[in-house]
Amino acid sequence: MSMSSAETAYAMSTKTKLRLWLRLLKVTRSVENDIREKLRVEFDSTLPRFDVLAALYQFPKGLRMSELSGLLKVSNGNVTGIVDRLVKDGLIIRTPVPGDRRALRVRLTKRGEEEFALQAAAHEQWIDDLLSDVSMNEAENMISSFDRILVEMHGTKSEEA
Template sequence: MNNTRPQTDADPASKERLRLWLRFLKASRTIEAQLRENLRVEFASTLPRFDLMAALSRYEDGLKMSQLSGVLKVSNGNVTGIVDRLAEDGMIVRVPVPGDRRATLVRLTTRGHEEFAIQAAAHETWINDMLVDFSGQEARDIAGRLEQLDTSLQEKTK
């Protein structure tokens, strides 16, 4: 039988890196669960709705559905339902793309901008409360290291 499992015994840091990953994952899931609960309780909303509004808040002219899917890194099908519900609630509007009858831009309405600003302020407060044990400098240092990690991982997948 051919054993093709990678050998990690030679690198004593391997187990520590695995533990680090598991701690990242646990902390991320805990924070995400709390954010989901806070959005549900305080705004009768969801994290996907918040994420979509956050993406649109960065693009004043709006985004095509395919662009929005790319920004959110989800399928068009996932975005369509959320867009439909946000449009029904008056938070976003669909606007025809000049010269392309099949395409529409999605953008926040004035009401959507106002609601997102309220939710974003609450979101920042929630995150601050959850991460209050880190000083500003510690948060910058960890964020910098995670950015380095992300860059390294991106380069390895090219």
């Protein structure tokens, strides 16, 4: 039994979307691996450290550890190890939360702000270089498409960088 033209078009559309998904994964992993390597080589750092610094940079008054792990969508245990090393390196400090003896707030030190600013500028340039063949119009169209997908899935757009 042969497929109708509508069934054939649907099957082709489905396969094309699957190819798109696989290509998105491949590109994302390639870009992430490149960024990880550049952070390691140029800053002797890691992507998780960069992510913690970036999150804290957005909140100058700091975040409770639970807020930080929620924002980064990782466990408290994962964040604690990274925070311990960043405190040791003098990039962030822990302070008690008034009225809650168990809670700690973490925030960037001046040195942490300066270090993150250097890393963020380099990161932005790396992304620009990696995506240099993508025009501004293409990038805007992709962002719109991905935002539509996110709204459909979760009822909200992506968080802007």
